[in-house]
Amino acid sequence: MIDFKEIIAKKINNIVNLDETNIYNNLEIPPKQDMGDYAFPCFVLSKELKKSPQIIAEEIKDKIELDKNISEIKVVGGYLNFYLNKEYFIKNVLNEMAEKNENYGSSNIGNGKNIVIDYSSPNIAKPFHIGHLRSTVIGNSIYKIYKYLGYNCIGINHIGDWGTQFGKLIEGYKRWGNEYNIEENPIDELTKIYIRINNLCKEDESVLEDCRNNFKKLEDGDEYCVNLWKKFKELSLKEFERIYDLLDVHFDSYNGEAFYSDKMQEVVDILERKGLLVESEGAKVVDLSEQGMIPCIIEKSNGSTTYATRDLAAIMYRAREYDFNKAIYLTSYEQILHFKQIFEVAKMLDLDEKYTSNLIHAPFGMVQLKTGKMSTREGTIVKLEDLLNESITRVKAIIENKNPNLENKEEIAKQVGIGAVIFNDLYNNRIKDEVFDWDIMLNFNGETGPYMQYIYVRTKSILEKAGYIPKIEDVDFDLLNNDTAYKIIKLIYSFQDTIIQAAEKYEPYIIARYLINLAQSFSTFYNENKILGEEKKVQDTRVYLTYAVGNVLKIGASLLGIKMPDRM
RNA sequence: GUGUCUAUAGCUCAGUAGGAUAGAGCGCUCCCCUCCUAAGGGAGAGGCCACAGGUUCGAUUCCUGUUAGGCACACCA
Numbered sequence: 230m231i232d233f234k235e236i237i238a239k240k241i242n243n244i245v246n247l248d249e250t251n252i253y254n255n256l257e258i259p260p261k262q263d264m265g266d267y268a269f270p271c272f273v274l275s276k277e278l279k280k281s282p283q284i285i286a287e288e289i290k291d292k293i294e295l296d297k298n299i300s301e302i303k304v305v306g307g308y309l310n311f312y313l314n315k316e317y318f319i320k321n322v323l324n325e326m327a328e329k330n331e332n333y334g335s336s337n338i339g340n341g342k343n344i345v346i347d348y349s350s351p352n353i354a355k356p357f358h359i360g361h362l363r364s365t366v367i368g369n370s371i372y373k374i375y376k377y378l379g380y381n382c383i384g385i386n387h388i389g390d391w392g393t394q395f396g397k398l399i400e401g402y403k404r405w406g407n408e409y410n411i412e413e414n415p416i417d418e419l420t421k422i423y424i425r426i427n428n429l430c431k432e433d434e435s436v437l438e439d440c441r442n443n444f445k446k447l448e449d450g451d452e453y454c455v456n457l458w459k460k461f462k463e464l465s466l467k468e469f470e471r472i473y474d475l476l477d478v479h480f481d482s483y484n485g486e487a488f489y490s491d492k493m494q495e496v497v498d499i500l501e502r503k504g505l506l507v508e509s510e511g512a513k514v515v516d517l518s519e520q521g522m523i524p525c526i527i528e529k530s531n532g533s534t535t536y537a538t539r540d541l542a543a544i545m546y547r548a549r550e551y552d553f554n555k556a557i558y559l560t561s562y563e564q565i566l567h568f569k570q571i572f573e574v575a576k577m578l579d580l581d582e583k584y585t586s587n588l589i590h591a592p593f594g595m596v597q598l599k600t601g602k603m604s605t606r607e608g609t610i611v612k613l614e615d616l617l618n619e620s621i622t623r624v625k626a627i628i629e630n631k632n633p634n635l636e637n638k639e640e641i642a643k644q645v646g647i648g649a650v651i652f653n654d655l656y657n658n659r660i661k662d663e664v665f666d667w668d669i670m671l672n673f674n675g676e677t678g679p680y681m682q683y684i685y686v687r688t689k690s691i692l693e694k695a696g697y698i699p700k701i702e703d704v705d706f707d708l709l710n711n712d713t714a715y716k717i718i719k720l721i722y723s724f725q726d727t728i729i730q731a732a733e734k735y736e737p738y739i740i741a742r743y744l745i746n747l748a749q750s751f752s753t754f755y756n757e758n759k760i761l762g763e764e765k766k767v768q769d770t771r772v773y774l775t776y777a778v779g780n781v782l783k784i785g786a787s788l789l790g791i792k793m794p795d796r797m
Numbered sequence: 798g799u800g801u802c803u804a805u806a807g808c809u810c811a812g813u814a815g816g817a818u819a820g821a822g823c824g825c826u827c828c829c830c831u832c833c834u835a836a837g838g839g840a841g842a843g844g845c846c847a848c849a850g851g852u853u854c855g856a857u858u859c860c861u862g863u864u865a866g867g868c869a870c871a872c873c874a
Contacts, residue, residue, distance in 0.1 A: 257813075260817060260818080260819090260820095261817090261818090264817080270816060270855095272816075272854055273854095275854070276854080282854080306817065307816090307817090307854090308816085308817070352874075389874065391874095392873075393873080394873090394874090486874085509871080511872085514871070514872090521800080522870090523870065523871060526871050526872055528872090529871090529872040535872070535874085536873075536874045537871095537874095561868090562801085562867085562868060563868060564874085565801070565802085565869070566800085566868095566869050566870070567874085592802090594867085595868080597867095624836095631835090631836070632834075632836095645836090656810080657811085658810085658811085661803085662803085662868095663809095664809095669809075669823085672822095672823075674822085674823080674836060674837095675822040676809095676810090676821070676822045676823085677822085677836085682836085683836050683837075684836095684837085687833080687834065687837085690834060691833055694833060695833090730813085738811090745821085745822085746821090749821085753839095755833080755837085756829095756837080756838050756839080757838095759833070760833060775833095796834085797834085
């Protein structure tokens with residue numbers, strides 16, 4: 230698609246003594262549509278030229294020739310406001326749409342480069358609660374966004390399946406396993422065992438010792454322990470899979486922490502060989518005081534490894550296995566320091582700079598209840614599956630009320646209910662904390678997933694009634710030369726930029742807000758204009774616009790991991 | 798205490814890599830279904846952009862400090 234900004238930058242560049250990229254970056258979009266499509270502020274030039282910005286603007290304006298791209302230039306204050314040739318612009322945008330259709334906005338800028346995305350990563354035998362939603366849903370969206378830009382994505386679910394906690398679970402199971410029906414309801418039952426054994430450990434130090442020994446045995450490959458661990462893992466994963474299916478989130482690898490249990494020695498060896506491993510308080514650590522951080526513990530005083538060591542081993546493994554151009558980690562901001570540390574240590578591991586300079590931690594805010602933090606022990610956890618099912622149930626009730634004759638209610642309720650939850654989570658900047666509230670989370674009016682879906686359904690409904698999608702040749706671009714339609718066209722034009730921006734910032738909300746914007750603009754259009762039953766040419770043009778909007782909404786939603794129903 | 802993030806309408810948040818009159822949604826007050834799905838649309842009220850300095854032609858945006866809150870701060874992950 231034509232980059233009109235670049236065309237304008239070139240024109241200005243011919244006249245003014247500023248390099249093109251500088252001009253390009255200074256070009257902005259005026260706050261109001263009637264002020265033009267692009268604006269160049271001339272204030273920067275005023276010092277050098279010793280003239281007022283307004284006069285400079287006038288002078289530039291006189292030297293620029295209008296052509297098929299630009300129909301008008303106005304000087305307002307110190308601004309040079311450019312008006313695109315609307316008909317030509319609209320033609321370009323819609324031709325692009327006609328060419329790419331369901332791939333509109335996609336790109337090959339990724340050029341097949343490998344991107345590793347580490348997200349979701351729940352802990353085995355612990356409830357999958359609403360706090361896990363963000364990593365899962367943001368990671369999934371980043372995955373889809375990068376893929377749409379032509380990258381090869383590898384989604385990794387770095388399952389928390391290793392550590393002393395498993396020694397505890399094994400001990401608990403050994404003692405009271407027959408009292409719990411872990412086959413039926415694995416995570417709930419295992420959690421009960423976990424809480425019970427934890428309490429016992431507090432009372433009796435020797436039990437804790439048994440637990441640690443169990444983990445040691447597990448590490449050493451003891452058959453009983455390994456089999457039990459495998460069982461816990463399988464049962465948990467099966468339960469997680471149910472949630473991933475609901476969300477339609479899937480991974481290319483489930484290599485969790487345990488996977489790296491035999492790959493950490495290399496990390497220790499390299500650091501040792503380079504003399505970077507120092508002894509401190511009985512533990513082996515990498516000193517990071519030069520980087521202004523506390524030391525990174527590589528080996529605990531009892532000889533066992535840490536989370537950091539496993540993450541470092543994972544970086545090495547992923548560099549070799551996937552040859553990544555970027556590795557993105559999605560976790561809450563609690564772990565900012567941890568990633569800062571291991572990214573520093575990673576630079577000491579003889580890895581190519583290609584890998585170590587492209588490790589990215591994209592942190593996000595935390596989910597809390599109105600009453601404060603969720604706590605397993607106090608039973609204040611809100612399980613994600615319960616939330617999703619509640620959402621579906623509420624949607625069903627609304628459908629029953631508004632559209633009782635709807636076919637395929639179950640499936641639609643699922644799409645809308647799940648979509649609402651996902652959208653809600655992706656609508657704001659990652660870093661914002663979220664206070665969980667059923668009624669806010671499951672609000673279906675206003676700037677929400679269901680709103681976006683509803684507008685999409687309208688476009689589908691119109692297309693279905695029309696019974697055809699007009700040919701691009703039948704579209705009269707001039708008929709779209711009005712404020713309402715032009716606003717939509719401009720949004721459609723900026724779709725790819727929006728995707729790229731979301732990718733660069735690892736912020737799906739940029740797309741989510743864009744889609745609301747587009748949906749709102751179309752809603753205005755829909756209310757102002759009759760689409761069907763008009764003169765042929767008018768109808769063709771408006772139906773085509775409807776098709777274009779629906780198409781972008783659907784693609785955008787898919788980039789967020791949200792499905793669009795055809796009716797609702 | 799140190800580091801870090803956050804602070805914009807009653808509430809939840811946008812604000813395009815410093816620019817023109819700071820925008821949405823929710824909630825509130827009105828209005829719109831003989832008309833393509835009212836989960837919709839329109840109108841209105843609602844702002845010292847936490848505070849104080851600084852840089853700049855220009856600051857909600859950048860810098861410094863202050864205040865308030867979140868998070869992290871070595872053998873948990």
